[in-house]
Amino acid sequence: MLVQTACEALRSGHVLELQYDGYSRLVEVHAVGFTREDNPIMRAWQIRGGADDKEPIGWKLLRVDEANDAVVTDQKSLAPRPDYQAGDKEMKLITCQL
Known part of the structure; x- marks a missing residue:
């Protein structure tokens, strides 16, 4: 998945459906960014899955x-x-957030 897709869901105010750890999940994206190790991450509220x-x-x-x-x-x-x-503390760089 791309960072842009997660930010698109956040900016549009819509739920993101994805496959993660082999399971389908529905999440509300709150912030997207990068860890200190440059891994792309998102803070999300899982509503189902x-x-x-x-x-x-x-x-x-x-x-x-x-x-x-x-x-x-x-x-x-x-x-x-x-x-x-x-201002998620897990992110050294925030790409998008509420």
Whole structure:
């Protein structure tokens, strides 16, 4: 998946559907950037999916380069979610954020 796709979902205010760790997930992107090791990551609120749909909803820090088949859906995002704070400390460089 590309950083641009995650930022497109964030900017358009839509949910992002992707494959991650072998499972389909629906997430609301809150921030996208790079770690100190230059790995592309995103801070997202997972609304559905994961391991057999039993994984809890909530905050996830996902490697963008490990996600596949990302599609910006027509479903509106409810971001920002509780406890969201701009300026994610896990990111040395922020590409886009709410």
